[in-house]
Amino acid sequence: MLDIQYIKQNPDKVAERSLQKGYKVDIATLLKVDDKRRQLLSEIDGLRRQRNSATESIKGRRPSEEELTQGRVIKDQLASKESEYRQIEEDFIIRLKSVPNMPLDDVPVGLTEDENQVAKTVGDKPEFAFEPLSHHVLGEKRDFIDKIRAAKISGSRFAYLKNDLVKLQFALISFVIGTLTNPEVIAKLIKDNGLKLDPRPFIPILPPAMLRTAPYQASARLNAEEVTYKIEQDDLWLNASAEHTLCTMYMDEIIPEDQLPLRFIGYSTSFRREAGTYGKDVEGILRMHQFDKLEMEVLSSPETGLDEHKLAVAIQEHLVNALGLPYQLIRKCTADIGKPNATGIDINTWFPSQNTYRETHTADYMTDYQSRDLKIRLKRTDANVEFIHTNDATAFALGRIMAAIMENYQTADGHVIVPDVLRSYMGNQEQI
């Protein structure tokens, strides 16, 4: 959520910037509710003060009838004020949480994703002397992907991945973990991009795949209806990305400044209901209920947050470039960056069979919007406590990136050339 003090000081700006993201928020009512809330709070504090001083004056002796009566009066008043306060506060929190994060000033203003900007286009599209197959035709032909049997067992949007495609996935995982835990790679990317950041490498993480309602809600990323599976019986949600269990890891903690930045590269199977996407991407493995993903998550100081975002994007480009895939870097406009994000970049990778670039990566910078909910703070060396900034970014969504590899590297006889950087992880296999 946003800082109420900030909203109080910049009501018009907050309303305007929210609208640019497609959120119509009633700031006037929010501030009115906040006034009422604080008014009640100080009344409650006053009553408690009376109660406390009465208690102190009674100390160890038996209270008189008069004191008992007076105490009951205070108790009743408190009970009524407190119940009123709870209602007001609930309303206040709902209203406060409905305000999206403010986009950074350089985020393009746009009301639909059509107004996203192509920041750059990188790499040469492959030229084929034959009609390139879609990844799902190729996948079926080579017995890499079996969705028919998966549908029998688990339903639509599930797949058995098989044979060399499985080896390719493990190669990709090893490649990413190896790259992001290598301090020299991180240092070089920081230097090449002119960033002022600590060069420490990413910490590899295998996080839990399920989490409770409270942390999920606090992550500001719970979209129960459309995205996430719930296990009712146990009050657990299947994570929709490693991000959910990574950003919540330090919930309610105060981190000493010198421990930041905390950079994590998490691997997790991700589960998504994909409600409302009927008919979209039904073929192949671009949009599944279950897929594996490597996700970067960075907790940092406020002053380095934006550079961490730039580093994440630089890493994404480094990874996609290493695979030799053509891509576009997309600056998402205000309507598309998402509620908790201050800025966001997508990478869209070339899919020859669709003759288009498809989203394979996203990088989101949340400033302190997420950490305020999660209560993740840093302690400065001078003892000041502030909210940290958070970044998350895709390293590889494995299904989509393998689909891209299959399509871009296919041969006339239906094989797939293994990108150079992955071969050492596959027993130097040159094609699958």
Place this chain on the structure above:
RNA sequence: GGAGAGGUGCAAGAGUGGUUGAAUUGGCUUGUCUCGAAAACAAGUGUGCCGUAACCCGGUACCGAGGGUUCGAAUCCCUCCCUCUCCGCCA
């Protein structure tokens, strides 16, 4: 799944209804001392909210979480979560 024991500050650990936001010890910070360090001594050492834009200050809340009883709750009651021990089951 069954039986039992627990959860208090940075750490250990006291506290079973009233000057307990919390003893004591250790850690850490600062100061005195010292060429410097150690030792000793002294002081300090949590987070949030409100007053308030900020500091100081004042008020208030927080002893796993949430409810309840009471004039008054870390302490009593209820529900939940977590940890440990034993049994069972299991990759």
